[in-house]
Amino acid sequence: MHKNLLTYINQYSNLPLTSEEEALIEATFQPKKLRKKQYFLQEGDVCKHVGFIVKGAMRQYSVDDKGVEHIVHLYIENYWAGDRESSIMLTPSKYNIDAWEDTEMLIITRAEMMDLMEKIPALVKMIRLMDERNAIANQRRLSSTISNTAEKRYEEFAENHPQFIQRFPQHIIASFLGITKETLSRIRKQAMK
Amino acid sequence: MHKNLLTYINQYSNLPLTSEEEALIEATFQPKKLRKKQYFLQEGDVCKHVGFIVKGAMRQYSVDDKGVEHIVHLYIENYWAGDRESSIMLTPSKYNIDAWEDTEMLIITRAEMMDLMEKIPALVKMIRLMDERNAIANQRRLSSTISNTAEKRYEEFAENHPQFIQRFPQHIIASFLGITKETLSRIRKQAMK
DNA sequence: TAGAACCGTTGACATTTGTCAACGGTTTTT
DNA sequence: AAAAACCGTTGACAAATGTCAACGGTTCTA
Numbered sequence: 259m260h261k262n263l264l265t266y267i268n269q270y271s272n273l274p275l276t277s278e279e280e281a282l283i284e285a286t287f288q289p290k291k292l293r294k295k296q297y298f299l300q301e302g303d304v305c306k307h308v309g310f311i312v313k314g315a316m317r318q319y320s321v322d323d324k325g326v327e328h329i330v331h332l333y334i335e336n337y338w339a340g341d342r343e344s345s346i347m348l349t350p351s352k353y354n355i356d357a358w359e360d361t362e363m364l365i366i367t368r369a370e371m372m373d374l375m376e377k378i379p380a381l382v383k384m385i386r387l388m389d390e391r392n393a394i395a396n397q398r399r400l401s402s403t404i405s406n407t408a409e410k411r412y413e414e415f416a417e418n419h420p421q422f423i424q425r426f427p428q429h430i431i432a433s434f435l436g437i438t439k440e441t442l443s444r445i446r447k448q449a450m451k
Numbered sequence: 452m453h454k455n456l457l458t459y460i461n462q463y464s465n466l467p468l469t470s471e472e473e474a475l476i477e478a479t480f481q482p483k484k485l486r487k488k489q490y491f492l493q494e495g496d497v498c499k500h501v502g503f504i505v506k507g508a509m510r511q512y513s514v515d516d517k518g519v520e521h522i523v524h525l526y527i528e529n530y531w532a533g534d535r536e537s538s539i540m541l542t543p544s545k546y547n548i549d550a551w552e553d554t555e556m557l558i559i560t561r562a563e564m565m566d567l568m569e570k571i572p573a574l575v576k577m578i579r580l581m582d583e584r585n586a587i588a589n590q591r592r593l594s595s596t597i598s599n600t601a602e603k604r605y606e607e608f609a610e611n612h613p614q615f616i617q618r619f620p621q622h623i624i625a626s627f628l629g630i631t632k633e634t635l636s637r638i639r640k641q642a643m644k
Numbered sequence: 645t646a647g648a649a650c651c652g653t654t655g656a657c658a659t660t661t662g663t664c665a666a667c668g669g670t671t672t673t674t
Numbered sequence: 675a676a677a678a679a680c681c682g683t684t685g686a687c688a689a690a691t692g693t694c695a696a697c698g699g700t701t702c703t704a
Contacts (some may be wrong), residue, residue: 330597342586392538394539394540401545405521436596
């Protein structure tokens with residue numbers, strides 16, 4: 259079960275993990291299984307864990323006054339799920355995170371992660387790299403959201419993230435793009451010609 | 452001139468800088484002055500420096516097919532300007548960064564920064580904290596862009612960033628929010644009642 | 645296996661936002 | 675001092691997107 263995680267870390271850091279380090283990681287990350295629709299985080303709770311997804315699919319979203327869900331993140335295998343703001347500031351989260359498919363995760367608290375980072379240099383390297391890529395991805399998404407029409411945004415997304423198009427239904431993708439399912443349906447119809 | 456930077460670092464790291472460290476920082480960060488409208492980075496160039504703004508105001512934007520500018524970042528004193536993606540990946544930037552007011556910066560290359568970080572622990576701490584806050588801010592902005600109407604987005608922005616409202620004209624703020632200057636003008640007119 | 649929930653689509657219409665052109669007042673430049 | 679550039683506003687209209695209701699087909703579930 260932890261194998262995917264170890265592989266993931268090794269890919270990121272190019273300093274191969276020693277077997278002691280591997281053992282430490284396996285001892286610290288706790289397996290957690292979620293059935294479809296189960297919550298990993300609920301609005302109002304403080305986000306105590308971040309989770310590495312070994313198998314499955316999840317989504318993170320807020321719910322507005324009218325009860326409409328606004329999806330801010332989609333996750334599949336090899337993604338990390340969690341609300342960083344809540345987890346760092348120890349404030350109640352504005353988001354929900356739940357399983358879209360049955361999901362297996364490996365979870366860890368912030369304190370445990372800090373501790374591991376002191377003992378395992380490869381982890382520090384991985385975190386920094388992840389942060390960088392994350393920052394770049396966020397910048398791109400923001401830029402696209404501000405500058406492009408809904409149509410172009412969908413095209414770009416479908417091009418760059420075909421895995422998500424396959425795993426999640428259209429109304430979820432629409433919400434993730436910040437448009438309604440009807441609009442997305444019409445955009446796709448147009449584009450088909 | 453470097454004083455603001457040293458203060459800034461000390462605020463972030465709570466490990467006070469030694470005078471050797473301060474000297475090293477002063478020797479590495481190069482002063483750079485920009486007159487209003489001068490470029491710090493031009494689309495197509497690789498972003499070689501990141502700059503700490505000691506005094507002034509800047510903006511980062513892309514230009515679309517029709518020649519319309521889309522502003523993705525605004526900077527004032529104590530902000531860092533640069534295109535992280537270009538700088539890390541060494542790819543040509545999609546953005547321009549220029550001075551909106553006459554500006555004084557302290558600039559440093561990525562390699563120099565890496566080097567400093569090995570010698571000055573406080574810097575590592577600062578960078579990690581900055582990254583965290585940055586990630587949180589980006590998340591919030593993204594969430595707001597996806598979930599809120601233009602009107603609410605403007606309200607939130609005006610509430611949380613009054614300094615920017617004062618420093619930049621309305622059409623710049625509008626572009627930053629992803630709407631046209633006419634729409635912003637009308638939103639403000641409405642809100643006045 | 646029957647009912648419920650889910651999903652994508654469509655039509656009719658409302659709302660939001662963009663586009664284009666023009667204006668007057670300011671500030672900057674020459 | 676004159677000209678140019680900049681800035682915010684407004685009106686008329688166009689385009690994009692949202693809202694609501696309904697439908698048929700699928701998948702899930704009791």
